[in-house]
Amino acid sequence: MKKFIIIGGGAAGFFAAINAAELNPELEVLILEGSNNVLQKVKASGGGRCNVTNACFTPNELVEFYPRGKKELLGPFHKFMTGDTMEWFENRGISLKIEDDNRVFPESNSSQTIIDCFLKSAKNAGVKVQTSTRVDAIEKENEKFIIKTASENFIADYLLIATGSNSKVWSMIENLGHAIAEPVPSLFTFNIFDKRIKEIPGISVPKATVKVLHSKLEAQGPLLITHWGLSGPVILKLSAWGALELYQKGYSFEIEVNWLSTKPETVLNILKSVKKEQAKKQVIVRSAFSDISKRLWEQFVIATQIPTDAQWAQLSNRDLENLANQLAKSTFKVSGKSTFKEEFVTAGGVDLKEINFKRFESKLHKNLFFAGEVLNIDAITGGFNFQNAWTGGWIVANSVGS
Structure with a gap:
């Protein structure tokens, strides 16, 4: 059985994990999260209500809300858009509402609704989640990736890095040969x-x-x-x-x-x-x-x-x-x-020229994927940063094993 490991228990990581496990039941999917809790940014989003996405339904218009990543996201948004995101949640029993400013929230007005949906979906799909597991190094050996932690090493056939803005992880990515655009505050x-x-x-x-x-x-x-x-x-x-x-x-x-x-x-x-x-x-x-x-x-x-x-x-x-x-x-x-402490967003991250956005895959290493704010992509407020996470996670899930 092949193993798909996701480093980062946030929005992009969970979305990729759940969809990959549902699409490939034979795949062993594991999320490694360094902190004690997963989905912390989801919890804080929208003042605790979780601004899931934005009701902008045209790819050409949606990309205009991204200071960095506009060109790269146009193709991916044609594959998975805001309407697809809303349908994904509603298919799992989550009622959503569009507010006057086009921001989309759960009807419950609670981010816990979205967190519970992820945790339930992950469990049902057989996704394993391991918290308090801080990654110290990432190495590639032959066609596999070795993820080193203080307690044990993990071996992955497919690896997704979805840690958001994390300087230590960016250093590990640089050690794999990728260039990192210097991170600076964005919002x-x-x-x-x-x-x-x-x-x-x-x-x-x-x-x-x-x-x-x-x-x-x-x-x-x-x-x-x-x-x-x-x-x-x-x-x-x-x-x-x-x-x-x-x-x-x-x-x-x-x-x-x-x-x-x-x-x-x-x-x-x-x-x-x-x-x-x-x-x-x-x-x-x-x-x-x-x-x-x-x-x-x-x-x-x-x-x-x-x-x-x-x-x-x-x-x-x-x-x-x-x-x-x-x-x-x-x-x-x-x-x-x-x-904003919990909702902190940066400009900076993995150089976009080194990513194949048809798969959100590294051009340097086959089966190494990136999604979310670990990439040099960021948006204004209004649900756009989450939409980048959902789109990237979805495309990675469909690329793993193909």
Whole structure:
């Protein structure tokens, strides 16, 4: 009986293991996980709800969400897509739902539902799982792979490395002759110390445009003020697409925020209209824009140095221009980043030129496979990183033994 060993008890590893065992009942399938628990990233995903995938059903559109791996994933997505992922889970009794932003979650709103599905499916398929088994070295001898651990050595006919971002494993992969793109953080928030936002964490706007000054980086989407600066989908998009550039800047740069995603001159014209219509009302009392909360509006008025008791009629054209600039062209100094611990994603990993993406197999070693974030592939938030894991795992499962 031939042996298929998976290093890494995460999303890609489990998906490959279950499907390989179901497709090849004669295959002995074993997952080796270094920690005490499997599927930890699945558990943490989506705030504990597990963002399974994204309801984007066209391969050409789906690849646009991957800063690294766009070209390489186009073919694989034609073989196993988001719709296939949803069908896979639903065939196992897991009801899924599509939310307004196209993220897909289990109806239960609990990642444990997905974990239980994997554990049950693995058990039913005869997959063996061995935790607390940290791999120390990987060697190739003739046509087989020797996986060395502190307690014993394992011999595999087929080997899948699906450990995610793991520097020790990347070193082992380099020892097998593969090149590794230097890993840098991909999804992170911006640390900003600015009195305009210091006292109002939790405030958000639905559609902001954020630019990194002196670069081509720009994104649009919901923006969230946090205790440490700015976050939300628009910031995470910028951090993913700008992962390498922002790393080179030492995470010290300036951004321009348009809180309304509206042209400054349009904002100014609206303010002029409000001045006429509400001449005797206090400026600071009520926001002139529905998307700008009262607390955020107050900060912009104060930053413009408009007296807190000033009425609209008292504002000069310069006051209105300054207020419009705060709303549509405010600049902030970024001095550092904050990353998600459990959901940490990196840009970097196994060089994509060395992978046959028809099989997710090494071009250097037959029957050596890679899937998930161990490869130099990453995406923005929204279920896309998991879809990469499911697609890679599925194709590996169909390639083992063929």
